[in-house]
Amino acid sequence: xxxxxxLLAAIxxxxxxxxxxxxxxxxxxxxxxxxxxISAWLMKSILDQLGSRSGSWSALLPSALGLAGAxxxxxxxxHASRYLQASLNRSVALLSIDRLYRSVNRQVGIGRLEEPGFxxxxxxxxxxxxxxxxxxxxxxxxxxxxxxxxxxxxxxLIVLNVWxxxxxxGMAVPAVLVHMRLSRARAAAMLGLSPHxxxxxxxxxxxxxxAAAKELRLFGLAxxxxxxxxxxxxxxxxxxxxxxxxxxxxxxxxxxxxxxLAAVGLVWAIHAxxxxxxxxxxxxxxxxxxxxxxxxxxxxxxxxxxxxxAMEMFRHYREIEQAQLDLPVRAEPSVAPPLxxxxxxxxxxxxxxxxxxxxxxxxxxxxxxxxxxAIVGLNGAGKSTLIKLLxxxxxxxxxxxxxDGIDLRELDVDSVRNRxxxxxxxxxxxxxxxxxxxxxxxxxxxxxEARIADGxxxxxxxxxLAALPRGYDTLLSKMFFDDADRRDPQTxxxxxxxxxxRVALARAFLRGRRDLMILDEPSAGLxxxxxxxxxxxxRRHGAGGATVLISHxxxxxxxxxxxxxxxxxxxxxxGTHTELMASTSRYAxxxxxxxxxxxxVDRVGAx
Numbered sequence: 001x002x003x004x005x006x007l008l009a010a011i012x013x014x015x016x017x018x019x020x021x022x023x024x025x026x027x028x029x030x031x032x033x034x035x036x037x038i039s040a041w042l043m044k045s046i047l048d049q050l051g052s053r054s055g056s057w058s059a060l061l062p063s064a065l066g067l068a069g070a071x072x073x074x075x076x077x078x079h080a081s082r083y084l085q086a087s088l089n090r091s092v093a094l095l096s097i098d099r100l101y102r103s104v105n106r107q108v109g110i111g112r113l114e115e116p117g118f119x120x121x122x123x124x125x126x127x128x129x130x131x132x133x134x135x136x137x138x139x140x141x142x143x144x145x146x147x148x149x150x151x152x153x154x155x156x157l158i159v160l161n162v163w164x165x166x167x168x169x170g171m172a173v174p175a176v177l178v179h180m181r182l183s184r185a186r187a188a189a190m191l192g193l194s195p196h197x198x199x200x201x202x203x204x205x206x207x208x209x210x211a212a213a214k215e216l217r218l219f220g221l222a223x224x225x226x227x228x229x230x231x232x233x234x235x236x237x238x239x240x241x242x243x244x245x246x247x248x249x250x251x252x253x254x255x256x257x258x259x260x261l262a263a264v265g266l267v268w269a270i271h272a273x274x275x276x277x278x279x280x281x282x283x284x285x286x287x288x289x290x291x292x293x294x295x296x297x298x299x300x301x302x303x304x305x306x307x308x309x310a311m312e313m314f315r316h317y318r319e320i321e322q323a324q325l326d327l328p329v330r331a332e333p334s335v336a337p338p339l340x341x342x343x344x345x346x347x348x349x350x351x352x353x354x355x356x357x358x359x360x361x362x363x364x365x366x367x368x369x370x371x372x373x374a375i376v377g378l379n380g381a382g383k384s385t386l387i388k389l390l391x392x393x394x395x396x397x398x399x400x401x402x403x404d405g406i407d408l409r410e411l412d413v414d415s416v417r418n419r420x421x422x423x424x425x426x427x428x429x430x431x432x433x434x435x436x437x438x439x440x441x442x443x444x445x446x447x448x449e450a451r452i453a454d455g456x457x458x459x460x461x462x463x464x465l466a467a468l469p470r471g472y473d474t475l476l477s478k479m480f481f482d483d484a485d486r487r488d489p490q491t492x493x494x495x496x497x498x499x500x501x502r503v504a505l506a507r508a509f510l511r512g513r514r515d516l517m518i519l520d521e522p523s524a525g526l527x528x529x530x531x532x533x534x535x536x537x538x539r540r541h542g543a544g545g546a547t548v549l550i551s552h553x554x555x556x557x558x559x560x561x562x563x564x565x566x567x568x569x570x571x572x573x574x575g576t577h578t579e580l581m582a583s584t585s586r587y588a589x590x591x592x593x594x595x596x597x598x599x600x601v602d603r604v605g606a607x
Contacts, residue, residue: 006136010136013099014133022137029144032081035077046281089134109326110394143303146297186243196235196236207229254301342367342369342546344365371561373547375550375564376564390548423522435449455509476493515546517538517546
């Protein structure tokens, strides 16, 4: 039943994508089914009349013209079929890929994308989206066409020899079963290879990555990763080779049996003709019938095999398309209001799965409007996880996060995120123009040159971008080139890490002032002067709203209105910089440790 549902879904998707093409393709398939039968009977008529010498030219002419016309159709149909199939594939791919990524983007959070199993299914679904639905329809039409062809010849074979007909048809059953088994094995092998192919792709990308090039060359890592890439590729090739040998043995055996059967039938037909039991035309039709039936059976068997594989692939597409939301969404959620009283974390516990350790343990925290809150702690303390919960990329495992007293789960997630601005540590460097790299921060202003330039100026990157070969239209990448780019190799430009951070900051400025500003290590990698300048700009931008700052550089958080220290998923300290420094707190110890490092550097420099 599941396969039937998948098949019906593929048919609905295909007919929706290109109804006219499906009708034309169906018509071509049906014509292709009857033309061989008609050609065989026309040839029989001509041979019988020629053999008996009773046929005149005028009597033979209609059959000859019919046979010539059938030949023209036979020669034209494959080209028309290929054209329609390619057109159908393009139309279906456009619709199915759109629906696939709509389904992926329908997920509220990022939990699904962080699951390896989901990513494997998504990769299979991406492959199936391009050809799977159209392939299933194509295989279905091929089976229908082959059945009609067999039906056209079957009556004649039954009249000639019932037993021979039974043998010919009996060959189809084991062939179908064998091909279905091979298809299941092929689909299972492809799914099993997915982790190896994913790692091979990772190593291949790493070997050609600009970001990794310095360490690969300095540390001599290229041979290591190349060896690992080839190891994963060898595993894939070994599996594919075993599957290929298995299919070769099976296909060779079936082809041998088919050839033997055809030979037996031909010997019998010739013997019957010498005994006067068959005419020359009968022999020609018999040869055509045996060849036609065998060819149609092979097409059926082959189509069943490819459709089984396409069905297995399409199953992953359907699973992605029908996947439940990773986070619950109310049927009629409320719109997030402007932040007035604050964001409250109420006994928040979180872990990434039932078998995973707790990351946050009973967090109680209030983030007030107009307040700058700094969150510090060692790596793994739960700081980044807390940010994910505030953005509702995940929901608390236990407890709640309330926006002005309303649980985030009761609010429209887009309206919540629309009230949040952010500069993430792992900001994106898009393979886009400078203007688009800033404009994606607020799509309303994607083509607003003045606002984009203003955002860049506030981030301190305007002069750098304006001086590029094409100004803000310069591509910040060496990956994509058009004809103009090929003539000007300087068109694509690579920015430094600090410049990219300012571009990410410009996105936040373009987005405008939001109720909550999240700053996740916004100045990591910057020099002291650039760091001070960036925090001054961010402080002015976030004035009046709530700001959450995460930083390992404690000098950047000392100006925060409030500092909380996370350790092992708990809040262990809470207060102002002055309050925490006046005690023997963990924060004070870490701050003095960092400060002493700077002091030692200064003393060494003075000496």
